[in-house]
Amino acid sequence: MDKHILTVSREFGSGGRSIGRAVAEQLHIPYYDKEVIRQVAQKTGFDEQFVAENGEYAPGKTTLSYIFKALGRPEALGRADAMDGLSTTDFLWVIQHQVIANLADHGPCVIVGCCSDFILKDRDDCLHTFIHASQQYRAQRILRLYGEGEKSPQQRLADKDGRRRANYKYFTGRDWGRCQNYHLSLDSGTLGEARCAELLASLLTAPGR
Amino acid sequence: MDKHILTVSREFGSGGRSIGRAVAEQLHIPYYDKEVIRQVAQKTGFDEQFVAENGEYAPGKTTLSYIFKALGRPEALGRADAMDGLSTTDFLWVIQHQVIANLADHGPCVIVGCCSDFILKDRDDCLHTFIHASQQYRAQRILRLYGEGEKSPQQRLADKDGRRRANYKYFTGRDWGRCQNYHLSLDSGTLGEARCAELLASLLTAPGR
Structure with missing residues (x-):
């Protein structure tokens, strides 16, 4: 079946987001990345930063963060409770699922991250991809883009990928x-x-192609 | 750097060999698969079937097979002993390493299996690939190509991939x-x-391209 929707999972610093954006531009289709976070935040009442962090951590590691951040948003916790007593984490996952499925229902697009490959795995019109690169390439890239940090680039890569791995597994x-x-x-x-963007664009069937 | 050599690792039944062969034909470059086995057998004195099986099993599982098969080839065991007392398994690995490195030294080619991605990992002119497919696709494909067997197609896939996984890890x-x-x-x-063959061929730089 023709593929209309591209999901991009990626190692930190591999350029997966840039590649996804380039594909969307080449094919003139919408690109979703922070939009997913924005819509989940809007639907749940949690703030965007909290939703973004939730999407990067496995629950076991975020208990304290949840408690402190959620204290300022009692109405969000109320909504989670109202959904058959779901935990905050599971509540956010349910909404993220709905948001991504809804974006896909609206037609051809590129969605980066947010376990979108898994959420849309039963649709026949999606091309699911993973972008990675050597540690050296990614370390140089994040230094160029984000500058020096408290931690070494290698440590930043290991931290971020470790969180993504644990979250995805959970x-x-x-x-x-x-x-x-x-x-x-x-x-x-x-x-x-x-070349990656060109190759992925060539595998999608976009409107007017 | 330009890529002249393609290595193909693959799940059983995914068509990785056919894809590799198609790339070689499109680019008019040599295709190596059983040739690696043949050369290892020739250099070591073991028979081809034994070398092929050695390449599919992790050593822990093949002790009996080794003993029975090697009994008929004392000169091969002698050659292994002569190489600083290497075990038969390690001796075959050393020779496999030499054979694959030598094939790569001779210019553009396609090499399927035999841990060639790992053996050639430090060369800049290789494109390392992995071909996989759903269990359903592969089960139908092996039934079409190889017919019914004693075990179910699902069991044959699990057995063969399990051996490749263990061997690669070892x-x-x-x-x-x-x-x-x-x-x-x-x-x-x-x-x-x-489409896979076309895509891989497009990423290689072959003679005359």
């Missing part, structure tokens, strides 16, 4: 970065970001 | 089918074998 039961989860995986450092 | 220390081991992974069932 919500999907699958191993992050396993070829079999995706239709295609690409090493952006070796192939080049422009 | 010799390389890496997890088989992890995106980060390869420059590119493709779901042949979803993308189609012809």
